[in-house]
Each structure stands twice: as structure tokens, then as C-alpha cells.
Amino acid sequence: xxxxxxxxxxxxxxxxxxxxxxxxxxxxxxxxxxxxxxxxxxxxxxxxxxxxxxxxxxxxxxxxxxxxxxxxxxxxxxxxxxxxxxxxxxxxxxxxxxxxxxxxxxxxxxxxxxxxxxxxxxxxxxxxxxxxxxxxxxxxxxxxxxxxxxxxxxxxxxxxxxxxxxxxxxxxxxxxxxxxxxxxxxxxxxxxxxxxxxxxxxxxxxxxxxxxxxxxxxxxxxxxxxxxxxxxxxxxxxxxxxxxxxxxxxxxxxxxxxxxxxxxxxxxxxxxxxxxxxxxxxxxxxxxxxxxxxxxxxxxxxxxxxxxxxxxxxxxxxxxxxxxx
Numbered sequence: 111x112x113x114x115x116x117x118x119x120x121x122x123x124x125x126x127x128x129x130x131x132x133x134x135x136x137x138x139x140x141x142x143x144x145x146x147x148x149x150x151x152x153x154x155x156x157x158x159x160x161x162x163x164x165x166x167x168x169x170x171x172x173x174x175x176x177x178x179x180x181x182x183x184x185x186x187x188x189x190x191x192x193x194x195x196x197x198x199x200x201x202x203x204x205x206x207x208x209x210x211x212x213x214x215x216x217x218x219x220x221x222x223x224x225x226x227x228x229x230x231x232x233x234x235x236x237x238x239x240x241x242x243x244x245x246x247x248x249x250x251x252x253x254x255x256x257x258x259x260x261x262x263x264x265x266x267x268x269x270x271x272x273x274x275x276x277x278x279x280x281x282x283x284x285x286x287x288x289x290x291x292x293x294x295x296x297x298x299x300x301x302x303x304x305x306x307x308x309x310x311x312x313x314x315x316x317x318x319x320x321x322x323x324x325x326x327x328x329x330x331x332x333x334x335x336x337x338x339x340x341x342x343x344x345x346x347x348x349x350x351x352x353x354x355x356x357x358x359x360x361x362x363x364x365x366x367x368x369x370x371x372x373x374x375x376x377x378x379x380x381x382x383x384x385x386x387x388x389x390x391x392x393x394x395x396x397x398x399x400x401x402x403x404x405x406x407x408x409x410x411x412x413x414x415x416x417x418x419x420x421x422x423x424x425x426x427x428x429x430x431x432x433x434x435x
Contacts, residue, residue, distance in 0.1 A: 112167050114183055114414040116396055116403050119161035119173070124149040127319060130207030132297045136238060137203060137408030149204050152410040153386055155197025155304050165403065173197050173412075186383040186415035189435050198435060199363060201386060201410055202300040203237075206292040211324070212246060212267070212312040216334040217286035221307065229286040231362045232302035233345075235431060236280045237390055240295030243276045247290050253337040262328070267312055274343055281345040283358055287336030299388055301433055303362050309334055354432060366432040370424055379418035383434040386412055392428025397421040405430070 123133070123141040126148025133139050133147045141147040153173070154161045160172040168176060177184055178195040189198065215230035222228075234245075250272040261267045271289065274282070276296055284290050289311065292298070309327035318324045347357045349369055354376075358365045368374065369391075378385060387396065387405060394405045396413070398420050405411055413420060422430070 113400065114180060114416045115166055115401060116398065116417075116420075117163050117168065117173075117176075117412045117414070118165045118403065118409065119153060119411075120164045122151040122154060122159055122161065123147050124151065127316070127324075128206060128208040128210050128294075130205045132205040132207075132238070133203060133408075136205075136297055138406075139408055146207065147205065148207075149202050150408075151200065151202050152388070152408075153197075153199065153201040153412065156200055156306050159306075180414070180416075183416040184384060184412075184414045186381070186435070188382050189384065189415075196304060198304050199386065199433065200302050200304050200306075201388060201433070202302075203408065204234075204292065204298050204300055206294055206296050206298075208294045209314050210292045211308075211310040211314070211316075212271070212289060212291045213308050213310050214289045214331050214334050215286050215305065215309070216307060220334055221305065226307050228303050228305045230303050230305040230307055231286045231360065232284045232300055233358050233363075233365060234282045234284065234292075235299045235301075235357070235365075235367075235390065236276055236278055237297045237299060238278050239276045239280070239297075243295035244273050244293040245276055245282065245291065245296070246271045246293070247274055247282055247284065247343045248272045248288050249337065249339050252339050255332060255335075255337060258335065258337060259332070262311070272339075272343060279349075281347060281357055282343065283345050283360075285336070285360075287334060289335055299390060299431060301363060301365055301388075301431070357431075362435075364434055368422065368430045368432050369428070370422065371427040372424070374422045376420050376422065377418070378413070378420065381434060382415060384412050384415050386410055386431075386433040387422075388431040388433065390429045390431055393425040394428045394430065395423040395425065397423055
């Protein structure tokens with residue numbers, strides 16, 4: 111009888127006006143004739159953009175179809191009870207070669223009210239950044255809806271935004287409601303809820319590929335924005351070689367970092383969740399009772415909840431993001 115195994119997927123490439131070439135030059139992915147590849151979706155359950163398996167006897171099956179068939183054996187019983195046949199996370203690499211639009215995402219409650227699926231909480235792990243690269247995360251002062259609208263009307267929104275310098279291995283957690291934008295010169299991994307809802311607030315007066323300004327979502331964003339100012343914006347975390355270290359843990363996902371130069375045994379039976387391994391450095395072999403599969407920088411795979419133990423064997427010193435619910 112064929113049983114579940116760690117699943118790899120065909121990448122989904124996205125042309126973006128702000129994209130570049132780093133997905134090819136840094137991650138080694140061939141995105142064909144695209145001029146500016148801004149994103150590659152490596153694990154996706156988003157409708158009409160579902161990941162397709164690229165290994166083993168389940169090759170060419172879509173991810174959400176497999177969730178429907180294998181249910182808790184694939185994603186974990188508690189995960190299946192909550193999300194049903196929809197895979198709950200979307201995993202991307204993003205190459206920002208220009209400023210992305212200043213934007214915000216709704217939370218689950220607002221998304222449900224507007225009947226647009228789920229909200230979008232996300233995090234960024236920076237794989238590389240040019241000198242003096244910046245991003246926007248939140249406001250640099252306490253705000254409210256009225257003052258925000260006044261700055262938007264007067265063209266002074268950029269004056270009240272919080273700018274952060276970015277370097278390799280930096281992490282930024284972006285809860286739903288936090289206004290944000292990526293700046294030029296960075297390559298990063300993005301972990302987020304399964305949602306593609308973005309409210310674009312300002313697009314740097316940029317002209318789209320059709321010769322027209324891109325659509326803004328000014329009114330939709332007003333009730334989505336969190337106008338408060340957090341105490342800090344960058345996530346501090348520790349990395350200990352040959353161990354698993356937590357970066358982010360919230361009610362939407364948990365992300366750990368694993369950097370290692372010797373084999374690591376992982377007992378995952380009690381987790382009751384799938385695990386996504388996202389390779390950010392090196393070359394790893396993932397071994398389980400019935401086989402093994404390689405995982406190179408830029409690749410992702412899903413370890414089904416059905417498996418109780420695995421071994422991570424590095425060919426070189428390697429780094430993985432370990433993601434689960």
C-alpha cells in the first residue's frame with residue numbers, strides 16, 4: 111500500500127513590476143521568459159494557485175485535493191478540524207527590486223465580515239539585503255483614523271511611517287492590520303496565512319504595465335489598519351548550531367530556525383501538525399523510515415503529520431525554516 115511521504119512541489123512564479131532576477135541568480139530557479147520575477151510560491155493552497163506535487167506516486171496532484179483525501183494524516187487532526195480541505199499556509203520567496211506598494215491586510219474578523227476568506231498575518235525572513243536597504247513596518251508614532259486620513263489627503267503619509275534598516279537574517283513579524291512595504295534590494299522568505307487579499311494604500315505614483323496607475327484601495331484599508339505603534343518592529347531571536355530555535359509563535363503559525371552541520375533526529379509525533387521545511391542555506395537530506403528526499407536552498411517540502419520521526423542530514427552546513435501550526 112502506498113503511504114504518505116514528504117511532498118515537494120512545482121514552483122509557481124509571479125511576474126511583478128517591482129521584481130528582479132534574484133530568484134534565478136540567488137535561488138537557482140528558472141522562471142523562464144518572465145522579465146521581472148517578484149515572487150515564487152513554493153507551498154500554496156490559494157484558490158487557482160494550488161501547489162502541484164513534484165515527487166513520488168502523488169506527483170501532479172494538487173495540494174488541496176490531497177488534504178481532502180488524506181485529511182488529518184496529512185495536516186494533523188486539529189488542523190483539519192479547523193481548516194477543512196484548505197491548506198492553511200502560503201510560503202513564498204520575494205525578490206524586491208523596487209519599492210512594493212504601501213499596503214495592509216485585513217484580519218480574520220474583517221475578512222469574514224467582507225466574505226473574502228481569511229485574513230493575512232505574515233512574517234519575513236531576510237535571505238539577503240543590499241547596503242542601506244529599508245522596509246516600512248507600521249507607524250513611527252501613535253495614530254488614529256482621522257490623522258491617518260489627513261496625512262493621506264495632504265500627501266504626507268511617508269512622514270509618519272516607520273522605516274527599518276534591513277540586513278541578512280533579519281526577521282519582521284507583520285500581523286494583520288500593520289501597514290507595511292518592502293524596499294528595493296532584498297530577497298526574503300515570507301510565511302503567511304492562506305490569503306491573497308492586499309489593500310494597496312500608496313504606490314509611489316508608479317505606472318503599471320498597462321500604462322495606468324495601479325488601483326488603490328483607500329476606503330477598504332481604513333477599517334483594516336491598526337493605528338497603534340508597537341514597542342519594537344524587528345524580531346529578536348537566537349540561533350544555536352545543531353538545535354531548533356523558535357523565531358515566531360502566534361495563533362496563525364510557528365516558525366523555527368534550524369542551522370546544523372551534523373545529523374538531527376526529530377520526534378514529531380506529538381505535534382499533530384504538518385511541518386514545512388524551507389531551505390534557506392545549504393543542502394539537506396531528509397530521511398524517514400521508508401525513504402529519503404533532498405532539499406536544496408530555495409526548495410520547500412511538507413512533512414505529513416502521519417510521520418512520527420525524521421532525520422535531517424546536512425551535506426554541507428545548512429539552514430532550514432521549520433514551520434507548523
